[in-house]
Amino acid sequence: LSQRISGIVGQGGDDGWSVYYRARELAEAGHPIVMLTVGDHDIKTDPAILDAMRDSQQRGDLGYPPVTGSAALRRAIAERVSARTMHPARPAEVQVVPGGQAGLFAALVATLDPGQSCVVLDPYYATYVQTVRAAGGRAIVVPTDAEDGFQPEAARIEAALAPDTRAILLNTPNNPTGAVYAPDLLEAIADLCRRRDLWLISDEVYDVQVHVGRHASPRDLPGMAGRTLVVNSLSKSHAMTGSRIGWVLGPEDAIARMGELATTTTYGVPGFIQDAAVFALTQGAQIEEAIALRYRRRRDAVLESLGNARAVRANAPAGGMYVMLDIRPTGLSGLDFAHRLLDAEGIAVMPGESFGTAAAGHLRVALTRPEAVLRDALGRLVDFARRIA
Ligand code: PLP
Numbered sequence: 001l002s003q004r005i006s007g008i009v010g011q012g013g014d015d016g017w018s019v020y021y022r023a024r025e026l027a028e029a030g031h032p033i034v035m036l037t038v039g040d041h042d043i044k045t046d047p048a049i050l051d052a053m054r055d056s057q058q059r060g061d062l063g064y065p066p067v068t069g070s071a072a073l074r075r076a077i078a079e080r081v082s083a084r085t086m087h088p089a090r091p092a093e094v095q096v097v098p099g100g101q102a103g104l105f106a107a108l109v110a111t112l113d114p115g116q117s118c119v120v121l122d123p124y125y126a127t128y129v130q131t132v133r134a135a136g137g138r139a140i141v142v143p144t145d146a147e148d149g150f151q152p153e154a155a156r157i158e159a160a161l162a163p164d165t166r167a168i169l170l171n172t173p174n175n176p177t178g179a180v181y182a183p184d185l186l187e188a189i190a191d192l193c194r195r196r197d198l199w200l201i202s203d204e205v206y207d208v209q210v211h212v213g214r215h216a217s218p219r220d221l222p223g224m225a226g227r228t229l230v231v232n233s234l235s236k237s238h239a240m241t242g243s244r245i246g247w248v249l250g251p252e253d254a255i256a257r258m259g260e261l262a263t264t265t266t267y268g269v270p271g272f273i274q275d276a277a278v279f280a281l282t283q284g285a286q287i288e289e290a291i292a293l294r295y296r297r298r299r300d301a302v303l304e305s306l307g308n309a310r311a312v313r314a315n316a317p318a319g320g321m322y323v324m325l326d327i328r329p330t331g332l333s334g335l336d337f338a339h340r341l342l343d344a345e346g347i348a349v350m351p352g353e354s355f356g357t358a359a360a361g362h363l364r365v366a367l368t369r370p371e372a373v374l375r376d377a378l379g380r381l382v383d384f385a386r387r388i389a
Contacts, residue, residue, distance in 0.1 A: 005134045016354030017126075019338040023348030034347045034377045036366045039175065039321050043239045043294065046287045052279035053243075056272035065268035068259045069096025069247070073274045076281040077247050081230075086220040089249055095258040098244040098269050100205045100233035101127060104169075107229040107248050108135035110257040111167045111199045118201070119160060119168040121152045122356030125175050125203070129356075132169070140165060143358040146326060149315060150177035150358070154188035158196070167199035168192075173206040173215065176355045176364040177324050178317020183216055190221040193228075200228045205246070208237045208288055211296045212318040219249070226251050236321060237288050238280045245269060245277045295321050298367040298374055305378035311385040321367050324352070325381075328361035330389045338363060340388070345380050 020037045027033040068074065074091035081089035097103040104127070112118060114136040120128045122143045132139040142160045144150045157168060168189065172181040193200045200218055207215045219228040233246025248258055262268060280287065302323045306314050313326045327337050334351030341347050350366070352359030367374065 004136065005130070016335055016338075016351040019335070019342060019348060019351060020354075022339070023342055026342070026346075032346055033342070034369065034373060036347065036349050036369060036374075036377065038350075038368075039236070039366050040241050040368060041239045041291075042368050042370065043291060045239050045243065046284070049238065049240065049276050049280050049284060049287070053272050053276035056275035061271055063271075065271045065274060067262040067266075067268045068255075069094060069269065070271065070274045070278075072278050073281075074247075076278045077249070080281050081249055085217050087217075087225050092252050093249055093255055095248045095250075095255045095262065096269055096274065097246050097248060097258070097262070098266055099235060099241075100203065100231050100246040101131070102244070102266065103231035103233065103246045103248045104128075104131050104201070104203060105135055106258040106261050107199075107201045107231055107250070107254075108132055108137060108167070108169075109261050110254050111201070111229070112137035113166075115164065117162050117165045119157055119165060121157075121170065123150065123176050123352065123359035124356050125171055126354055128169060137166075138164075141356060143356070144177075145358065146315065146362065150174065150179045150324075151182060151185055152189070154185065154192050157189065158192055161196060161198075165196075165198065167201050169201045169203065170218065171203040171205075173210055173317075173319025175206065175320055176322055176350070176352070176359065178315060178320045178322055180210055180213055180215065180318035186216060186218045187221060190218055190224050194223050198227070200224065201231065202228055203231045205231065205233050205236050206320040207232065209292050209295055209321060210319040211299055212316075215319065229254060234277055234280055237291065238284055239287075239291055240277075240280065243273050243276065245273050295367055298371055299323060301371045301375050302365060302367065302378050305375045306382060309382040309385065311389040312382050315362075323365045323367065324359065325349075325363045325365060326361065327363055327385060330385050332361075332388070334360060334362050337385075337388075341381060341384055345377075345384055347377050347381060349381075 074094040078089040078091045117138040120139045129139045229250035234240040311329045315324045338351040350364040352362030
């Protein structure tokens with residue numbers, strides 16, 4: 001069997017996902033586990049979006065959808081981008097994909113020839129390295145530092161480039177760190193892409209979940225629209241993880257490649273899901289704002305619950321659905337801490353080691369439970385850390 005898709009997250013060795021799988025087993029066996037692991041909502045898809053999905057099914061338009069995405073959805077996406085960013089977008093610059101993850105894969109296949117490399121910043125979203133590999137490429141992993149709030153350094157990225165590097169993969173707001181990349185940093189990375197003729201693959205699935213400051217898309221920077229592929233989806237913004245709907249925005253020739261990829265793989269996204277997405281994008285502003293607000297409140301509640309604990313320090317997230325905790329003062333690895341916390345308190349969080357090596361000694365708490373549950377869980381986590389420190 002091909003090695004390209006072996007060792008996908010959580011299936012191989014003990015990279016931190018053992019906590020998640022053990023927590024699931026315990027929960028399935030009836031233990032009351034507080035799951036703060038993966039980034040799936042406790043919030044359900046809004047009934048108005050589901051109505052739009054059902055209406056579409058009842059209209060009976062259930063044939064093959066256009067592989068690029070429906071005209072209405074591509075238009076709605078282009079209008080959203082044009083309204084929210086400095087650089088307008090056209091429908092021909094949009095490829096509809098079944099979720100951001102499929103968008104990442106499509107963007108990598110469209111930009112890398114077999115064996116070429118792509119820069120991935122550590123800590124990284126759990127699928128990144130394997131997605132580069134599955135797309136036939138090679139990941140060059142560049143660390144960031146907790147001490148810098150996990151903001152990458154352009155000089156460090158430049159030093160790591162290889163002659164065959166074709167792309168840099170960025171994610172802001174960031175999962176797992178919660179960092180929102182500073183404008184001068186984005187400028188420096190854009191400058192690097194222009195000088196070294198690189199693609200920038202910009203994963204912006206948390207773009208509406210910004211708690212501090214503003215989201216800035218690197219596509220807006222001078223000369224970048226022609227070399228940036230923005231990956232986005234409705235998974236996080238509209239609580240539609242299960243609908244598998246997203247897009248890639250980029251220059252037309254790259255988008256055309258992705259259309260060809262769709263012809264050989266997905267053959268399009270179900271029409272009723274696309275119709276629900278059109279509704280979500282054109283009439284779902286309040287739904288989106290309410291979800292973002294809910295996560296902001298949860299984030300604030302978690303930071304408040306930590307108080308000024310000495311053994312557990314938060315990297316206050318500027319965006320996203322997670323809070324990273326620095327537990328290095330306890331002397332334990334994130335992995336050991338998370339397993340012991342699961343046993344002692346029935347609270348499941350992701351060890352920083354699940355996201356590369358730069359977040360060792362950290363924990364990622366997903367804000368996927370109501371505020372009261374988070375307050376209680378974080379209080380118990382701090383007490384636990386105090387006991388073992
Ligand atoms: N990119 C990042 C940074 C994510 O955190 C996630 C999901 O957690 C994805 C992509 C995949 O999202 P989607 O559900 O749109 O495939």
